[in-house]
Amino acid sequence: MFEPVLLKSVGQPDSHSLSHYRSVGGYEALQKALNDYTPDEIIELVKGSGLRGRGGAGFPTGLKWSFVPKGQEKPKYLCCNADEGEPGTFKDRIIMEEDPHQLLEGMAICAYAIGAETGYLYIRGEYVKAIRILETAIREAHAEGCLGRGILGSDFNFEVHIHEGAGAYICGEETAMLESLQGRRAQPRLKPPFPAVAGLYDSPTVINNVETLACVPHIVERGSSWFNGIGPERSPGPKLYCLSGSLRKPGLYELPMGIPLRELIEEHGGGAPEGRQIKAVIPGGVSAPMIPAEGLDVGMDFDSLAGVGSMLGSAGVIAIDDNTCIVKVATRIVEFFHHESCGKCTPCREGLDWAVKIMRRIEAGEGAPTDLEQLERLCGGIFGNTFCALGDGAAMGIRAALMHFKDEFTAHIDEGRCPYH
Structure with a gap:
């Protein structure tokens, strides 16, 4: 215990x-x-x-x-x-x-x-x-x-x-x-x-x-x-995890560093509400790329999450259920980063402005088949080219959503509507 x-x-x-x-x-x-x-x-x-x-x-x-x-x-x-x-x-x-x-x-x-x-x-x-x-x-x-x-x-x-x-x-x-x-x-x-x-x-x-x-x-x-002596050798100690989103028992939990994300979500967070399933989890606040449900056996520590292309970040764990549109989630995240960008460097200031326009267009069912390729190019122009990690967080978030849930983006474009509404 x-x-x-x-x-x-x-x-x-x-x-x-x-x-x-x-x-x-x-x-x-x-x-x-x-x-x-x-x-x-x-x-x-x-x-x-x-x-x-x-x-x-x-x-x-x-x-x-x-x-x-x-x-x-x-x-x-x-x-x-x-x-x-x-x-x-x-x-x-x-x-x-x-x-x-x-x-x-x-x-x-x-x-x-x-x-x-x-x-x-x-x-x-x-x-x-x-x-x-x-x-x-x-x-x-x-x-x-x-x-x-x-x-x-x-x-x-x-x-x-x-x-x-x-x-x-x-x-x-x-x-x-x-x-x-x-x-x-x-x-x-x-x-x-x-x-x-x-x-x-x-x-x-x-x-x-x-x-x-x-x-x-x-x-x-x-x-x-x-x-x-607590947790993994390279990421030791007690850790505070903030659980929110689609969970039965959201709240603040203190547990060892390195606890499996699945255990954190299902045992401590109580899993998704009745009738729902977890579709994805953002493990470290919105600047950390989301992880699909099949990847939840990763340890909640710096190195393990980096190994699967995400981050521990602030350990703000946000659960997303199967009734939630990933395109909508990703759009809100990019809008947040665009709003909070200080505007000092061009890749972040201009790149996020264009990313928001494209994401909003896709979400509204007005996207074009070339939009996903354009988003990838924008992310490549932002990532690693800014004064701080704000632009990187936005780019990684877009890339993770596209990687794991590309079908939802293409459905918005091909059907001209959100399949969840």
């Missing part, structure tokens, strides 16, 4: 309060880090755990921290990306609303490890409840000496500031988020240089996701071998 770690306090009375967090061992990991480890030792501990970023890219967390240069005069910054704009994703919101001190403790340990005294929590403005709870949690942590100056009797200082975003999906991309933090238009930067060397205010900056940072106190408390 798997023991929840990240969600252990969810649903308990006053789980968001410092008194509750302290009652279940909160901030003991921070005290242990300050007393028993040097900053470099914390980095090595996180490296040894095998923790990979839970925001989508899956980059090794400890390795990212180690890239921050030592001995520079410039200040170092920590940025927590809590924008969570990926459709189908709601895991970070639950952590912030139900157990905010878990995140703050993780941020403090990370800041100690990289030598940062200032942290920014970049959160989407729609998360009003989470923002209010985090503001209270920061005040509580200050009052108890868990944030601020001389934290827990040490010489370590760390302040956390909340920055509310304006609901731009592009701010999920780390450099676009940094631009927004600095008061500029949110557009991705060309890399290198990477943020660890030249990030916020051109200073060394570590950017991690909420779930990633929430894992850190448990690694310090229980050790790296405990963490890397």
Whole structure:
């Protein structure tokens, strides 16, 4: 039986309060880090755990921290990306609303490890409840000496500031988020240089996701071998999965990394509603290519999903049943990416504009036989040619829909109508 770690306090009375967090061992990991480890030792501990970023890219967390240069005069910054704009994703919101001190403790340990005294929590403005709870949690942590100056009797200082975003999906991309933090238009930067060397205010900056940072106190408390003993060797640890769509039991589930997608859908999610069958599943938010029902035995981890042409992404698992038109789903996804494109690079800006026009035409039953070939050419012009992964996500989504459900596209074109309506 798997023991929840990240969600252990969810649903308990006053789980968001410092008194509750302290009652279940909160901030003991921070005290242990300050007393028993040097900053470099914390980095090595996180490296040894095998923790990979839970925001989508899956980059090794400890390795990212180690890239921050030592001995520079410039200040170092920590940025927590809590924008969570990926459709189908709601895991970070639950952590912030139900157990905010878990995140703050993780941020403090990370800041100690990289030598940062200032942290920014970049959160989407729609998360009003989470923002209010985090503001209270920061005040509580200050009052108890868990944030601020001389934290827990040490010489370590760390302040956390909340920055509310304006609901731009592009701010999920780390450099676009940094631009927004600095008061500029949110557009991705060309890399290198990477943020660890030249990030916020051109200073060394570590950017991690909420779930990633929430894992850190448990690694310090229980050790790296405990963490890397859960799930696959290359993608270890507990993982939060957001289940939505056509399921009997949608919700947020904490389970080991690498659990089979079929088990996640059928056992934990309860399968499709009565009278329906699962036709396809989007495993990692809409930027992850869909997988047809026959491919659901894949493991829910970075490498396994990459091996079948998809991504773990944000683990926003969206189930699609056999009464749903894939052309309609794919069109809505492309419309979303087109709307959220920052417009900086031509392949994304122009390519998605044309893709939306073609997809809408096909969906309306007005498509031409050459449209599918044109979509493939557009995807080839977008993929790999943009500043960030937004265009790639849209192109991969179109390609996956065409690959697995081409018959539905041709039916729209040949019959001049949607077969599902």
